[in-house]
Amino acid sequence: FRLNVGGMVQARYQYSHIREAWDPDDGGQYQTQDDAQRRFGWEIPHARLDFTGNVFGKDTTFGLSGQFANTRPERFTTYTGSVIVATPDYGTYNGNLQLLDAWIAHDLTDGFSVRVGQFKLPFDLGWEIGIANQLTGDRTATAYHFGLGRSQGLELGFETDDTRTRVAFSEGANDNLFSAYKLTTTRPENSPYFQNQSDLSVTARLEWKLAGAWEDFTMMTSPPGEEFGLLAGFGMHWQRNKVYLNETAINQTTRFNEFGQEVSANNYNDWLGFTADLTWNMGGATITASGYYHYVDSGASYLIQNFGLISGNQDTTSGSNPTF
Numbered sequence: 001f002r003l004n005v006g007g008m009v010q011a012r013y014q015y016s017h018i019r020e021a022w023d024p025d026d027g028g029q030y031q032t033q034d035d036a037q038r039r040f041g042w043e044i045p046h047a048r049l050d051f052t053g054n055v056f057g058k059d060t061t062f063g064l065s066g067q068f069a070n071t072r073p074e075r076f077t078t079y080t081g082s083v084i085v086a087t088p089d090y091g092t093y094n095g096n097l098q099l100l101d102a103w104i105a106h107d108l109t110d111g112f113s114v115r116v117g118q119f120k121l122p123f124d125l126g127w128e129i130g131i132a133n134q135l136t137g138d139r140t141a142t143a144y145h146f147g148l149g150r151s152q153g154l155e156l157g158f159e160t161d162d163t164r165t166r167v168a169f170s171e172g173a174n175d176n177l178f179s180a181y182k183l184t185t186t187r188p189e190n191s192p193y194f195q196n197q198s199d200l201s202v203t204a205r206l207e208w209k210l211a212g213a214w215e216d217f218t219m220m221t222s223p224p225g226e227e228f229g230l231l232a233g234f235g236m237h238w239q240r241n242k243v244y245l246n247e248t249a250i251n252q253t254t255r256f257n258e259f260g261q262e263v264s265a266n267n268y269n270d271w272l273g274f275t276a277d278l279t280w281n282m283g284g285a286t287i288t289a290s291g292y293y294h295y296v297d298s299g300a301s302y303l304i305q306n307f308g309l310i311s312g313n314q315d316t317t318s319g320s321n322p323t324f
Contacts (some may be wrong), residue, residue, distance in 0.1 A: 001053070001054065001056070001057055002053040003051060003052075003053040004051065004052045004053050005049075005050075005051055006049075006051075006052070007047075007048050007049040007050060008046060008047075008061075008131070008132050008138060009044065009046070009047050009048075009318035010044065010045055010046040010047070010131075011042065011044050012042070012043060012045065012137070013040070013041070013042050014040065014041065014042075014043060015038075015040040016038070016039045016040065017037060017041075018037050018164060019037075020037070022040050023104075025087050035079075043070060044068075044070065044139075044292040045070060045137075045138065046067065046131055047068040048065060048066065048067045048068075048100070049065065049066055050063070050064070050065035050066075050101070050132075051063070051064045051065070052064075053202060056121070058170065059106055059107040059223075060104070060105070060108075061104070061105050061106075061107075061109075062103065062104045062105070063097050063103050063105075063119070064099055064100050064101060064102050065099075065100045065101040065102075065103070066096050066097045066098060067097070067100055068095050068096070068097055068098075069095070069096055069098045069312040071292050091246060092119045092206070098190070099118065099189075099190055100118075100150065100189075101117075101118060101119055101120075101150070102117050103115050103116065103117030103118060103119045103120045104116060104117055105155075111147065111157070111158050111159045111160055112155040112156070112157065113158075113159070114154070114155070114156055114157070115154070115157070116153075116154050116155070116157040117152065117161045118150055118151070118156065118190070118292070119151075119168075120148075120149070120150050121148040121149065121150070121151050121168055121170060121173060121203045121237070122155065122166035122167070122168055122203055122204065122205035122235070123147060123148045123149045123173075123203055123205055123235040123236075123237055123273070123275060124143060124146070124148070124205075124232055124233075124235050124275045124277065124290065124292070125143075125277040125279065125288065125290060126139055126140060126142065126143025126146075126147050126277075126290065127139070127143060127147040127148065127149065127182075128205075129218065129219060129220055130218075132237045133219035133220060133221075134220050135220040135221060137157060142290070142292065143160060143290075144176060145176050145177055145211075145294050146165075146177070146273075146275070146292040146294060148173035148174060148203065148273070149173060149174030149189065149242045150174065150183070150188075150189045151168070151171050151172060151174070151188045151189065151201070151203075151209045152170060152171045152172060152188060152189070152191070153165065153168055153169050153170030153171060153201070154168065154169050154170075154188065155168040155169075156168075156259050161207070161209075162208065162209050162210075163206070163207065163208050164206075164207040164209075164214070165205070165206050165207075166204065167202070167203070167204045167206070168202070168203045168204070168207050169202060170188065170198070170201050170203065170273075171186075171188035171191065171197055171198050171201065171202065172184070172186040172188050172197050172198030172201040172239045172241055173186060173188070173201070173203070173239060173271070173273075174188065174189065174245055175187065175271075177296065183269070183296045183297060183298045184239070184241060184271045184272070184298060185197070185241070185269065186198055186239070186241055186269075191251075198239045198240070198241040199237035199238075199240050199241055199242060199268075200240050201238070201240075201241075202236075202238050202239070203235070203236070203237045204235065204236050204237075205233060205234065205235045206233070206235075207232070207233045207234075208229060208231070208232045208233075209229075209230075209231050210230040210231070210232065211227075211228050211230045212227055212228060212229020212230065212231070212281055213227070213229070216229045216281055217229065217231050217279060217281070220286065220288065221257055221286055222281035222282060222283055222284060222286040222290075223283075223284070224283060224284040225283055225284070226281060226283045226284075227281075227283065228281065228282065228283065229279070229280070230278075230279070230280055230281070231278070231279045232277070232278050233275075233276065233277045233278075233279075234274075234275070234276050235262060235273075235274065235275040236273070236274055236275075237271070237272070237273040237274075238270075238271065238272050238273075239270075239271050240268050240269070240270050240271075241268065241269050242269075267298060267303060269296070269297070269298045269299060270296070270297045271295075271296050272296075273292070273293065273294045273295070274293045274294045275290060275291065275292045275293070276290065276291055277289065277290035277291075277318065278290075
């Protein structure tokens with residue numbers, strides 16, 4: 001039996017400036033934009049506790065972590081520059097403890113393993129590497145929006161000396177593609193079973209280590225003197241989900257074709273994503289490149305601020321059929 005207790009605290013002063021404030025005459029129906037040209041101040045973006053270890057031998061491992069969250073409001077007042085704390089991501093007040101990881105895994109024979117619980121979906125390098133080992137103290141905007149985040153489910157793994165493959169069957173991915181504009185309407189972390197957001201979700205990642213050791217690719221940097229390393233990664237995600245207006249009723253939004261003719265209702269959002277990345281460790285320097293592709297056929301996306309409507313329907317979803 002072994003228990004490792006860890007954590008991290010990150011404090012920073014941040015200054016943000018935009019060249020031109022938002023003009024309400026340009027798309028004034030969306031009261032979700034920030035009109036303040038300057039924002040600055042202190043924050044604690046990450047304050048975490050984590051527990052890892054093994055039980056009954058080294059084959060059965062576990063992970064449990066939580067974060068004392070900042071309040072991250074999702075809408076702003078118009079032409080005042082002050083923030084309305086109306087729809088925060090992680091609770092009403094600062095410092096609420098949010099569950100991040102909660103999983104247990106077991107190594108089977110011949111390189112196979114199984115994991116169950118809440119964990120990062122095996123998709124891209126930007127989420128594979130933890131916050132503490134990122135290059136700039138946080139994930140890139142690309143990884144934050146195009147990565148999948150955490151979900152709940154079952155993960156199967158297979159590892160050899162040079163390759164590593166994982167496949168997860170989960171409650172779907174965290175929809176951060178367009179921030180407030182939720183295309184697939186899924187936010188699966190910490191959700192109970194009766195609020196199942198995805199009918200079917202499959203995520204897979206294949207990693208091919210051409211040189212170096214696996215532990216060398218757990219951070220975004222390569223310390224001086226480290227051996228040469230080269231890692232290629234490929235990820236895939238597909239999910240289909242219905243849009244629930246409440247715990248029992250699904251969206252029945254009417255859809256129209258390109259000619260304005262009414263077609264049969266499609267109650268599903270389909271999301272297909274691919275990514276590829278390459279990491280080159282040179283013993284003192286690291287070069288990383290990645291690319292993402294996402295295709296979303298959304299029959300009922302919506303603005304998350306107060307469930308604002310896109311097309312004037314009387315429910316919480318839009319009547320349009322945007323495809324991205």
